Amino acid sequence: MKNILYSVFIGLFLLVGCQSETRKIVPEVPLVAAPAKIIAPKKVAADAATILSKKEVPILCYHNIRDFSASASGNVKVYTVKPPAFAEQMKTLADAGYHTILPEQLYNYLVFDDPLPEKPIMITFDDTREEQFSIGAAEMKKYGFKGVFFIMTVSINRPGYMSKEQIKSLSDDGHVIGAHTWDHHMVTKYTGDDWNTQLVKPKAKLEEIIGKPVPDFAYPFGLWNTDAIPEIKKSDYKMAYILSTKRDPVDPLYTIRRIIVSGTWSTEGTIKAINSSFTKAE
Template sequence: MRNKVLIVITATLLLFSCKSKQQENNNNITASGADTTIVKDNTVSKPASAQEILAKREVPVLCYHQIRNWLPSDGKRAHDDIIAPDRFESHVKMLADSGYNSILPDQLYDYLVFGKKLPEKPIMFTFDDTDLDQFTVAAPTLKKYGFKGVYFIMTVAIGKKGRIAYMSKAQIKQLSDEDNTIASHTYDHKNFADFKDEDWKTQI
């Protein structure tokens, strides 16, 4: 479960301070002029079991692809992945007006595994495939209503132009800098069922 959800925050989770002495000093603080010693509680909650996780209340996760108007050249299958910008904004506005709060994968993980609290009416906005309109249309719309999103990046497409334009590295970094989550959508979106051992190194 965690591989999909937290693949892009692994580096963050692995960042630990090298100042062990400072950490030791912080863990045991003696109040000046008093006899009381304050000891921090570093207890980590026991992770929930699979059964406990499945029993928890679910969080809605919305998945979008292309945020644009349909074109005459779009096939029937493409229509399933396309939503007009005004309709997309109507979705976002409705959720904002209804009191929903966007969350990100690390918050969802902490809720499911460690029982941490989520904001009222949590919801997650996700975007697949690296399409440029996710940066030019979706991100500004989410920001307008106070929401954050999760962008699943297909790395082979970064910076490419053509019938479909894709985000550049700088645009992806900007999304990250604005506290959105950048996650992996593999290298080129092939079917996992067809992967050989070496394919995982390239794809993930």
């Protein structure tokens, strides 16, 4: 009996001793709420009227950069700027504080009201001439200028025109490559498969050469009509460039104005033309 009572006593003692041990206190870890995800407000695209009301960015269009004689035809003189004159124009623009912009910047300014550098200007070249690469781009590089080169694909690798390698080099150097049709036929006369031949295939060829999208198109001779715009949109171009005629009130992004820099202008005359042609919106 004593042994039984002794065993019970010992058991109770051990039980009380175990329960009286200091319990480990595990501090509570406060729950920290994950930071709320900040969602930037969606930009609202401007309508046509708003785009037309904005101050136009000066856009210059060059073709040939080479010497010509005093007896050259009027057409040659208008479309050709002598190399020294081109060099002087680039220096004058730089000295005057102009900054070149590219199509994506222009698009975001027109559509989303993004800011532009002080005194923006765009420099463009039509028709794929080799001297645009060897003279034009070389002179622009002195001032950190970048330009837009509109290529007609039929001329690639032909004598006097740019090669695939030169076009790729321009793109790699930060210039923009745009489409200028296959063989420079005016869009106002396209029918049937012309749209595919002149808009779709050249775009695909240029994208293959440079490895980048080609969303910009320049109309041959600057000529356009409202029938062309839906086809250009369908071909996945974001903007299209005319010359100095009036913009379309419905689709101003597909009638971006440029002026041809004439070989008959002095440098001072070029600056005056820039100021008079783009001083205010239409």
